[in-house]
Structures are given as C-alpha cells and as structure tokens.
Amino acid sequence: MKRTTISLLAAATALAAVTGFAAVTAPGGGSGATAAKSPVRLPVERSALVCPMAGSTDIADTRHTSYTPAGGGTAGEQGAAVLKPVIRSSVERAAEPGEDRAKEPGAEKRAITLKEPGKPVVAEEDGSEAPAFIGLATGGTAPGWTVQQTTAVTAGGGRGLLGLSCAAPRTEFWIPGASTAKGRQDYVHLTNPDDTPAVADVMLYGKNGELKTTLTEGVPVSAGSSLPILLSTVTTEASADVTVHVRTRSGRVGAAVRSTETETGSDWIAAAADPAGAAVLPGIPADATSVRLMVHAPGDRDADLKVELAGPSGRIVPLGGESLHVKAGMTTGLELKDVTKGEAGSLIVSPERAGRATPVVAALRVVRGKGDEQEVAFIPATGPLGERASVADNRSKGSTLSLTAPDAAARVKVTASAGEKGGEPVVKSYDIKAGTTLAVPAQVPSGLKGSYGLTVETESGGPVHGSRTLALPDDGVEMFTVQPLLDDRGTVEVPEAEADLSVLTD
Helix, strand or coil: CCCEEEECCEEEEEEEEECCEEEECCCCCCCCEEECCCCEEECCCCEHHHHHHHCCCCCCEEEEEECCCCCCCCCCCCCCCEEEEEECCHHHHHHHCCCCHCCCCCCCCCEEECCCCCCCCCCCEHHHHHEEEEEEEEEHHHHCCCCEEEEEEEECCCCCEEECCCCCEEEEEEEEEEECCCEEEEEEEECCCCCCCCCEEHHHEECCEEEECCCCCCCCEEECCEEEEEEEHHCCCCCCCEEEEEEEEECCEEEEEEEEEECCCCCCCCCCCEEEEEEEEECCCHHHHHEEEEEEECCCCCCEEEEEEEEECCCEEECCCCCCCCCECCCCECCCCCCCCCCCCEEEEEEECCCCCCCEEEEEEEEEEEEHHHHEEEECCCCCCCCCEEEEEECCCEEEEEEECCCCCEEEEEECCCCCCCCEEEEEEEEEECEEEEEEEEECEEEEEECCEEEEEEEECCCEEEEEECCCEECCCCEEEEEEEEECCEEEEECEEEEEEEEEEE
C-alpha cells in the first residue's frame, strides 16, 4: 500500500457584491499542516451591471458614463469594462430563443468600452431607441466599477432629468415610492443579463396590504433581454403609495421603476436598502417644496417609528414626524411638505422604542419648484458607503454631495477624477459632525473637459451615508436627480489557508 499526498495550494472564493459578482483567488502557499491565517482583502476580478431601457420619447437624450476609480486593482492588471446594448425586448427574444444576442445587428457597434481606471468613458443615445445595457468588467476595471445612466427630456408629459446608477443583478429587490394612482405611469423594468432565462414574481403593496394583480407571478424574462411592465395595467387598485417587491424563482435580474407624473415630471426609482430596523435617506435639497416619505413593513409585525431630519446643525423631529405607525405588510405615506426649511438635510427613520426594531424599507419623493416648473426625484434608503463609493457623470456645475453621519462624527476623502476629455484629479477631505448632514458642491478637476467621476472614501469615525444630486436647469425648471452612494465592494475578504489531504490507495 502506498500513500499519495495532495497539497491544496490556494483558496478560491466567489460571491455576489453590490457592483456585481466577484471572483477572487487567494495567493498560493506551500504544503504543510492545515493552518488558519488572517483573512486578506483582494480586489474583485469581475463585476456585472445592468442598465434598464432609457428611451421613451423622440426628444430624450441619454448618456451612459462608465467609470472605475484609479488604484483599486492589482498593479499592471489588464481588463476592460464593456456595456453591450439589449437590441430586442424580452418578448422578441422569447419568440426566437435560439438566437445569439451577441450577433444582434448593431450591438457591437454600440458597445461602450472602458479600458483605463481613473478616467470615465461616455456614450450618448438619442431619442426613444436608447436600449437597456448589460455590462461586465474584468481585471483592473472591475474593482469599484460604476455606470451612470442620465436622460434629459425637456418637453412633454415625461419631462424631467432621469438618473440611475446601474445596478448589479440580484434575486430580490424592494422598491418603495411607486404608484398606481391616476396621473402616474410607473413601469418596473426587469433586465436579465445572463445566458439563461429568469423567472420573477412582482408583488405590489399599498396602504391596505398586497394589491390584487394579474400576470405578475412567474414572469419570464428571456436571456439577455429587458422587460418593462406598466403597474397600472396589472392591477385595478389605484394606490398613491406602492412598494414593488421583485423576487426571482430562477436566475437573476436588475430591477428599477421608471416613474412619470402628469404635473411634476419623471425620474427613476432605484431599489432601497434591504429591510432593516432603521433607514437613512440622504440628500434632500435645501429648496425642496414637497417631501413625502413612504415606508413599508415587509414582515408580520407592525412598525412604530420616529422620523428625524439631520440638518447642518443636528437632528430634529419635524412636525408630523413624532410618530409613524406602519402596519405589517402595508405601505404608509407621510407628507412632510417643505421639511428642510431652506437647509439641505437627510431623513432618519428609527424605532420609536429602543430594543424594538421592526425591519422596514423606505423612500422619499422630493419635489422642487412650483406650478408648471415643478420637477420630481426619488431618494431610496441607503446603507453606509463603507470603505469607498463612486458616482459617475458629474458636470462642471450642478453636482452636490450630501454626506450624513447619523450617529458618530466621521471624516471622508473625496476624489474628483480626470475628465472624460481632459483634466487633473483633485482630492479634498471633509469632516462631518455627529447627527448632521454636510451638503457641499462637488469639487471640479483642474482643467476639466467633459464629465468626471466622484469617489468618496471613509477615513475615520462612524458610518457615513451619502448621495449625489445632479441639477441641470432647463427653461426655468429646476430639473434634478439624486443617486445614493453605495459601497462599491471593490475588494473582498478572502481567508488565507493551506491544507494537505492524504489519500490512501492500494
């Protein structure tokens, strides 16, 4: 009998991240006895993102800005971040299931490729033909890869500035802030980035609980396709405050709601942070004329909450926010009107009684302007930005950072990248007092040409929540959109271990 020794030289870890799926390989080691070592953090090697279909009218102008912060990957590592358009809808692809999406006419020509971290790449699409995009970043472009989709519609019923940070595909999304009421047209967009079909359930929850719907269970989304669903066509119940819950039975999708209001314009509603006992909603503009909070309690327990505004000088309880009761399985709206009183701030929702936290999801509907010059945007609850977060498509004017430290003081470093067509990066640090919101115009790279990326890194202190407001006024209308700053999960913790397995054979 002889002994054969097999040495395990490396450990591999694959996991889902906010920026997409990440695959990393631990460094090798020699053979020997099993030894647990301290985990190491390594850059992710791949990130996936999906952008929903942007086009809705012939007068829409859409740009996609692809950006990876510098210094996030392994030195000298090659790679590219490629966004490819979805030329046909899920219905069209289902009719021809054997067709290779990579061979669709015009797909390669319209692809958006980023090869160099630290400098964004921009592509523009005109009119109603702006498709959904599916993207994969590899190598040095993967850690922290972000894509901003910005659409400007300057006239008509869908007028507005619509912005969205393209998201990683997942198996579940909570999207408060939607509506099936008269005067609203809200579409939930499902985008499948994979080569196999996905099947999703779409549930709607209003003030009295789950809405009765048709054709929303077991919704098929073909491989490499996008499917918009108009919410008002799948239910007869008109509800002003609706939470959309998307959950896949198989596969994964990207999900976001495109909302259009008759009087106040349009914008995207991004998914909120996962259900938690407290929620932070950062970035209410100082000149907001109307703020409405929507909260949903997804479990089987009611939530009793207090609502506070974190402004430049601290946390206060606004009028009407003393107590908010949300019944289990229902969505509740709270009108806060001009809650900021001329000072930018963030909303903090927390349990009314300590030690009794019921998980909730939340979002804000924010309006600027009055009369015919109103414009709407949505702010979902967002988690802490973590070590680092980035947002793309910042302009020479109109970008504002809102940074909130709900509990403990913190310090962050903000880097403005080189511009797409030229400019030098600029770095600046900010201190945020406990319980306050710091709203500052984003610094601009020296010699900027084109748009640029912003990266926020936590240097010290407690958790920070943040957002970026992009304002592009047009003909007296204060058009704007707000994007949360999300932890880019550019690195992953990998346990470093070595082991020997001995196998006895004859």
